[in-house]
Amino acid sequence: xxxxxxxxxxxxxxxxxxxxxxxxxxxxxxxxxxxxxxxxxxxxxxxxxxxxxxxxxxxxxxxxxxxxxxxxxxxxxxxxxxxxxxxxxxxxxxx
Numbered sequence: 001x002x003x004x005x006x007x008x009x010x011x012x013x014x015x016x017x018x019x020x021x022x023x024x025x026x027x028x029x030x031x032x033x034x035x036x037x038x039x040x041x042x043x044x045x046x047x048x049x050x051x052x053x054x055x056x057x058x059x060x061x062x063x064x065x066x067x068x069x070x071x072x073x074x075x076x077x078x079x080x081x082x083x084x085x086x087x088x089x090x091x092x093x094x095x
Contacts, residue, residue, distance in 0.1 A: 039081040048087060065093060
């Protein structure tokens with residue numbers, strides 16, 4: 001289908017990154033045929049960092065510069081997401 005579906009109230013406006021640097025590049029590529037998402041799952045972050053999911057948990061625990069996750073719910077087992085731009089900025093930090 002070429003026609004876009006209805007947008008929900010939870011989707012950010014398409015012009016929300018108008019002040020973003022035009023020279024920035026996408027470091028984390030979406031799967032073929034999928035649109036780029038503003039939020040990444042823990043598995044996508046682990047893949048971008050070339051570590052396992054447990055490595056992501058370890059980085060969250062010991063690295064104060066690691067981006068804070070967004071939790072989908074109050075349950076400790078709720079899924080967590082990370083903002084794509086924050087992960088890309090973290091990848092650019094000198095080690």
